[in-house]
Amino acid sequence: xxxxxxxxxxxxxxxxxxxxxxxxxxxxxxxxxxxxxxxxxxxxxxxxxxxxxxxxxxxxxxxxxxxxxxxxxxxxxxxxxxxxxxxxxxxxxxxxxxxxxxxxxxxxxxxxxxxxxxxxxxxxxxxxxxxxxxxxxxxxxxxxxxxxxxxxxxxxxxxxxxxxxxxxxxxxxxxxxxxxxxxxxxxxxxxxxxxxxxxxxxxxxxxxxxxxxxxxxxxxxxxxxxxxxxxxxxxxxxxxxxxxxxxxxxxxxxxxxxxxxxxxxx
Numbered sequence: 001x002x003x004x005x006x007x008x009x010x011x012x013x014x015x016x017x018x019x020x021x022x023x024x025x026x027x028x029x030x031x032x033x034x035x036x037x038x039x040x041x042x043x044x045x046x047x048x049x050x051x052x053x054x055x056x057x058x059x060x061x062x063x064x065x066x067x068x069x070x071x072x073x074x075x076x077x078x079x080x081x082x083x084x085x086x087x088x089x090x091x092x093x094x095x096x097x098x099x100x101x102x103x104x105x106x107x108x109x110x111x112x113x114x115x116x117x118x119x120x121x122x123x124x125x126x127x128x129x130x131x132x133x134x135x136x137x138x139x140x141x142x143x144x145x146x147x148x149x150x151x152x153x154x155x156x157x158x159x160x161x162x163x164x165x166x167x168x169x170x171x172x173x174x175x176x177x178x179x180x181x182x183x184x185x186x187x188x189x190x191x192x193x194x195x196x197x198x199x200x201x202x203x204x205x206x207x208x209x210x211x212x213x214x215x216x217x218x219x220x221x222x223x224x225x226x227x228x229x230x231x232x233x234x235x236x237x238x239x240x241x242x243x244x245x246x247x248x249x250x251x252x253x254x255x256x257x258x259x260x261x262x263x264x265x266x
Contacts, residue, residue, distance in 0.1 A: 002030070002032045002033060002112060003033055003036060003067070003108060003110055003111055004023075004026070004027065004030060004034075004035045004036070004111075004112050004114055005035075005036045005105045005106055005108070005111045005113050005114065006023070006036065006037045006043070006046070006114055007038075007114065007115050007116065008116040008117050009037070009038055009040060009043055009046065009116050016042055016045045016046045017049055019046055019049075019116055019119060020046055020049035020050045020052075021053070022119040023035075023046070023050055023114075023119060024053040024054060026114065027050075027054060030112070031093075032093050032112070033072060033092065033093055034065075034067075034072045034093050034094050034095070034096060035050065035056075035093055035096070036065065036096050036097075036098055036105050036108075037050075037095065037097050037098070038097065038100050038105075038147075039060065039062075039097035039098055039099050039100060040100065040146065043097055044060070044097055047060075047095045050095055051095050054093070054095075055091070056091055056092070056093055056094060056095050057089035057090065057091045057094050057095070058089075058094070058095045058096075058097070059072075059074045059076075059088075059089055059096045059097070060076075060097050061076060061077075061097060061098075061099050062074035062075060062076055062096050062097065062098050062099065062102070063075050063076060063077050063084070063098075063102040063103070063204065063225055064102065064103060065096060065103070065105075065108065067108070067109070072088060072089075072094050072096065073086055073087070073088045074087050074088070077099075077224075077225050081220055081221045081224045081225065082217075099202060099204055099225070100146050100147040100203075100204065101146075101147050101148070101149070101204035101205055101206075102204040142171060142172070142175075142176070142177055143175070143176065143177045144177065145177040145178070145179055145194060145196070145201050145203060146202075146203060148176065148177035148203065148205055149176075149206045149207070150171075150174050150175065150176035150177070150205055150206060150207045150208075151171075151176055151178075151179045151205045151207070151208050151209070151223070151226075152167055152168075152170050152177075152179065152209045152211065153167070153178070153179030153180055153196055153208070153209065153210050153211065153213060153223070154166075154167035154179075154180055154181070154189065154190065154211045154212055155180070155181035155183060155184050155211065155212040155214065155219075156181065156183040156184060156187065156212060156213075156214070157212020157214075157233060157234065157252060158184060158189055158211065158212045158252070159212075160189065161190075163253070164180075164184070164189040164190055166211075166252070166253065166257070167190075167211055167256075169260060170211075170256055170259065170260055173263050173264060174209075174263070176207075176209075177203075177205075178190070178194055179194050179195070179201070179203065179223075180194045180196065181195070181196065181197065181213045181214075181216075181219050182197050182199065182216075182218060182219065196223050197218045197220075197222035197223075198217075198218045198219075198221040198222055199218065200222055201222060202221070202222045202223075203223050203226065204223075204225040204227075205227070206226070206227045207227070207228050207230070208223050208226035208228070208229045208230070209229075209230045209231075210223075210229065210230070210231045210233075210240050210244070211252045211256060213231070213233070213238075214233065214235065214238045215231070215238055215239035215240025215241070215242070215243070216239065217239075220239070220240070220243060224243050228245045228246075229243055229244045229245050229246075230244065230245065230248075231244040231246075231247045231248070232247075232248045232252045232256065233247075233248075233249065233252075234249065234252075
């Protein structure tokens with residue numbers, strides 16, 4: 001079974017129509033059993049445009065893909081991460097958008113990697129006119145939150161914007177992206193684009209460190225598919241400990257500086 005995996009999405013903006021046209025031609029020449037696309041903003045738009053051209057079904061936000069004899073079966077984390085469901089669709093080839101970081105699409109047996117930039121889509125093929133773009137403020141060279149291998153997040157327990165610097169310091173030591181709970185964002189501790197959760201960014205890193213985060217279902221829905229979860233909280237009954245692989249009941253302002261010193265070899 002052969003599948004096409006799309007990589008390199010994101011630049012330039014407003015060209016998914018042209019990419020869809022070029023990819024439709026490629027699919028026609030390859031006849032794959034499935035097309036896998038990252039579940040990013042551009043990826044979801046590309047999936048919809050490509051599905052309209054091919055008449056294909058779309059399976060959205062998959063956290064796993066299994067190739068069976070005659071079909072593609074996908075796993076999906078639903079209802080705030082409370083359940084994992086499986087799905088498949090009739091009609092070939094199905095288009096699957098994959099939650100970034102949930103698994104390595106490129107490692108699937110039979111995958112043909114296609115760089116979006118190499119498709120050579122003509123900008124004139126797009127029906128979206130992009131007059132200008134505005135970059136979000138720089139995050140001090142840290143990895144982009146969606147798709148990061150390590151994420152360090154802070155919650156209400158951090159206490160203030162000034163003290164949130166400790167979360168950022170640990171992230172920098174680990175080379176990690178910085179996240180935040182909804183309460184932390186609403187309280188002004190961190191910017192909106194760092195919010196992890198059902199109404200924010202969904203992440204599936206190798207390691208997720210939750211500092212001062214109680215673990216409300218809204219937040220857990222955005223991070224509980226992480227491969228390893230470490231939580232630090234003063235409340236031993238905090239819901240975050242129900243899903244944590246390693247939990248520390250303690251004051252993050254005591255625990256985190258010691259962790260930073262250990263990582264820095266002090």
